[in-house]
Amino acid sequence: xxxxxxxxxxxxxxxxxxxxxxxxxxxxxxxxxxxxxxxxxxxxxxxxxxxxxxxxxxxxxxxxxxxxxxxxxxxxxxxxxxxxxxxxxxxxxxxxxxxxxxxxxxxxxxxxxxxxxxxxxxxxxxxxxxxxxxxxxxxxxxxxxxxxxxxxxxxxxxxxxxxxxxxxxxxxxxxxxxxxxxxxxxxxxxxxxxxxxxxxxxxxxxxxxxxxxxxxxxxxxxxxxxxxxxxxxxxxxxxxxxxxxxxxxxxxxxxxxxxxxxxxxxxxxxxxxxxxxxxxxxxxxxxxxxxxxxxxxxxxxxxxxxxxxxxxxxxxxxxxxxxxxxxxxxxxxxxxxxxxxxxxxxxxxxxxxxxxxxxxxxxxxxxxxxxxxxxxxxxxxxxxxxxxxxxxxxxxxxxxxxxxxxxxxxxxxxxxxxxxxxxxxxxxxxxxxxxxxxxxxxxxxxxxxxxxxxxxxxxxxxxxxxxxxxxxxxxxxxxxxxxxxxxxxxxxxxxxxxxxxxxxxxxxx
RNA sequence: GGCGCGUUCGUCUAGUGGUUAGGACGCUGGGUUUUCAUCCCAGUAAUCGCGGGUUCGAAUCCCGCACGCGCUACCA
Numbered sequence: 001x002x003x004x005x006x007x008x009x010x011x012x013x014x015x016x017x018x019x020x021x022x023x024x025x026x027x028x029x030x031x032x033x034x035x036x037x038x039x040x041x042x043x044x045x046x047x048x049x050x051x052x053x054x055x056x057x058x059x060x061x062x063x064x065x066x067x068x069x070x071x072x073x074x075x076x077x078x079x080x081x082x083x084x085x086x087x088x089x090x091x092x093x094x095x096x097x098x099x100x101x102x103x104x105x106x107x108x109x110x111x112x113x114x115x116x117x118x119x120x121x122x123x124x125x126x127x128x129x130x131x132x133x134x135x136x137x138x139x140x141x142x143x144x145x146x147x148x149x150x151x152x153x154x155x156x157x158x159x160x161x162x163x164x165x166x167x168x169x170x171x172x173x174x175x176x177x178x179x180x181x182x183x184x185x186x187x188x189x190x191x192x193x194x195x196x197x198x199x200x201x202x203x204x205x206x207x208x209x210x211x212x213x214x215x216x217x218x219x220x221x222x223x224x225x226x227x228x229x230x231x232x233x234x235x236x237x238x239x240x241x242x243x244x245x246x247x248x249x250x251x252x253x254x255x256x257x258x259x260x261x262x263x264x265x266x267x268x269x270x271x272x273x274x275x276x277x278x279x280x281x282x283x284x285x286x287x288x289x290x291x292x293x294x295x296x297x298x299x300x301x302x303x304x305x306x307x308x309x310x311x312x313x314x315x316x317x318x319x320x321x322x323x324x325x326x327x328x329x330x331x332x333x334x335x336x337x338x339x340x341x342x343x344x345x346x347x348x349x350x351x352x353x354x355x356x357x358x359x360x361x362x363x364x365x366x367x368x369x370x371x372x373x374x375x376x377x378x379x380x381x382x383x384x385x386x387x388x389x390x391x392x393x394x395x396x397x398x399x400x401x402x403x404x405x406x407x408x409x410x411x412x413x414x415x416x417x418x419x420x421x422x423x424x425x426x427x428x429x430x431x432x433x434x435x436x437x438x439x440x441x442x443x444x445x446x447x448x449x450x451x452x453x454x455x456x457x458x459x460x461x462x463x464x465x466x467x468x469x470x471x472x473x474x475x476x477x478x479x480x481x482x483x484x485x486x487x488x489x490x491x492x493x494x495x496x497x498x499x500x501x502x503x504x505x506x507x508x509x
Numbered sequence: 510g511g512c513g514c515g516u517u518c519g520u521c522u523a524g525u526g527g528u529u530a531g532g533a534c535g536c537u538g539g540g541u542u543u544u545c546a547u548c549c550c551a552g553u554a555a556u557c558g559c560g561g562g563u564u565c566g567a568a569u570c571c572c573g574c575a576c577g578c579g580c581u582a583c584c585a
Contacts, residue, residue, distance in 0.1 A: 009585090011584080011585050013585075043585065045584090045585080046583095046585065048584080049584060107583090111583075114583085122510080124510095125510045125511090126510080126511080127511045128511090128581065128582095129511095129581085151583095153583050155583095171513090171514065171515090174513070174514080175513095176513080177512080180511070180512055181512090182581075185582080185583050186583095187583085188583040189583055194583070194585085195584075195585050199585090214585095215514075215578085215579065215580095216580065216585090217580090218513065218514070218579075219512070219579070219580040220580075242514090244514090244515080244578090245578075245579070247577090247578075249520080253578075253579095254578075254579080280521095283521070283522085283533085284521055285521090285522090286522090287522050287523065287532085287533090291523085291532055291533080293521095293534085315521095315522075316514080316515070317514095317516075317522095318514090318515070318578060318579090319520085319521060319522090320520065320521080321520095322521065322534070322535090324520080324535060325520075325533080325534045325535080326534095327534095328533090328534055328535085329534090335547075366546090367546095367547090368546055368547040368548090369547080370546090379545090443543085444543095460543095461543065463543090465543035465544075466543070466544060468543085470544095475544095476544065476545080477545045477546090478544070478545075479544095479545085479546090480544090481543065481544080482543090
């Protein structure tokens, strides 16, 4: 069997879209499963849409996902160059072959004429297609126009009255009426090829064995089938695989540039793992035979079998993007990761964090509490910095007592201050270094026996610890209290609690 | 408008003539827990887009319709 060769053919026209990664993943697993080659070919044939730096961003993104190519414009390879703008001669030569064997023709129609024609068709509610005006030009007219350097394009001569059959891997045989297929432009007036010519020629020349591309290409596949025929390459025509497009989670249409979740920059900045994203992307079109939801791309290879018609056993329906589920998948990766690995990833992610060398001990505390790396910061800020205290937060803890306390303790704010003073007192006498058992025991005792002064009532243990939590962190939700306290250190804790007691009721007004 | 594809819980998916239509996310409730989260348990939710057939029997096969998506450029 021939080497399996797949390709991802991006056009550098903007930021890297999640859909590109989704498609590249298919290319990658098909090639890797059979120890073949995965190629990146840059389709920069539209000079108007070219965006400086887009290609670079793409390579960085693919690298991040570990979707490394065997041949590409940077690495080179046996079929270089891999940038279509550097292969213009090749397309020109192939256009000439078609011109010569009668499958293509010169078209000198102006853009104005085409536009006018299109408008007329639309007003008559007819399908908008080229009227094949230049198909009937005489040889003399063509030569004369060429001699006069009249601007031209090369169009494909689509045969009439024929049913073009396309074998689509995922959808089976699809029939197209050739009369409804436009005489596609193959070579533009600027000498650049259109996608149809360039991709077909390159796929053949680069010996691509499986064409995997977005579903939006399906309607133009009959043109490509025809090109294979016109060039006499029918026998080597690869299977076409058109995975479904990813749709917006709400509203209508496919995931577009306007959706923030469509850019991979979003995932990088939020701290998602590339492998988790890949897992999610596989998951929306494929289900693991064991019912597993969490698996890596190696397992996703099970979906691939080039000896079956579908090649990749995925669903044909277009899925909606679900960020919630991606977050869940990412959280699963975080939880199953070793503390060391997670620490490393956090340090890489938190490049500017002032205490990033000290996050190691904190990691086990937050591992089950974050779903993406960016969640780390708001959850742990208080560990390194004295928090901003807010009376509103304290007011949310309404100590519940089993019977009325004296008027000094009610209203609650007053009671809280008194309790905080008691807490400070216990902390000051607690033998150092503090240990978890002693810490908990002392405060339980405080809650159950020594509060309030005079023994008139009890505070719930939970409320007690909440008060300590807020005094230490300024917030109601934190990683485990004692572990956090240990990391912060006895002295700093005492300073904070003392400050809170002294300034109670004053801050944040 | 034309052409093509698609249509099972809110979302992703299993299911290929006989199932209590299964799993996952989400959501809700409960348990564990000093908060949150994790973990565990339970629940919620799909008359399988609609209407006709075929059949003893249909989510599964056929036809029609509706809806959704894509394409309809000298863009990819």
